[in-house]
Amino acid sequence: GQNIDQPTEMTATEGAIVQINCTYQTSGFNGLFWYQQHAGEAPTFLSYNVLDGLEEKGRFSSFLSRSKGYSYLLLKELQMKDSASYLCAVRDAGNMLTFGGGTRLMVKP
């Protein structure tokens, strides 16, 4: 099975940088996803990591360390529209996703 932990809430200031951490314990690891979800809306794909290291995509970057069971999502130059929940999800050997509880990010002016 999978156990995924991420902070429940975070607050940051517009224009700043924020890092959202995710730790996991898994019986079979086959990749890690980050999704963004605005309140009442569907989750949308942000990033995917299967190898150790940093994946950069515009203002968003995602890092993975498989040996430590650890990932983070880095958001730069925060904008008010980045206020949302960020979901960490681990894919297992059967290609099924297990989601963490999500981190609600509030961006303040």
Place this chain on the structure above:
Amino acid sequence: DADVTQTPRNRITKTGKRIMLECSQTKGHDRMYWYRQDPGLGLRLIYYSFDVKDINKGEISDGYSVSRQAQAKFSLSLESAIPNQTALYFCATSDTPLTGEQFFGPGTRLTVL
């Protein structure tokens, strides 16, 4: 047009009623999933299907059933709704297992009184 659609978007019903939530997709994906989302608990898998003849239970299948009528359609039923099934329900699809990225529908907000 949206690639993954869900109907209804909102539903209020009473305890004991039978409810069906429908999901359709135009992405041509074989794999379809039903999740429920509760505050602080993330997305939990109810049922999934890898093709029309394949149905599998997820983490929390008790009290639910599904039907895969076609590659593009996957319905979730609550045979006798109860208040703790009040939640936001999402349908999702994915293609090959190479990436496993899942594409979500807009969700159905279900309230059971």
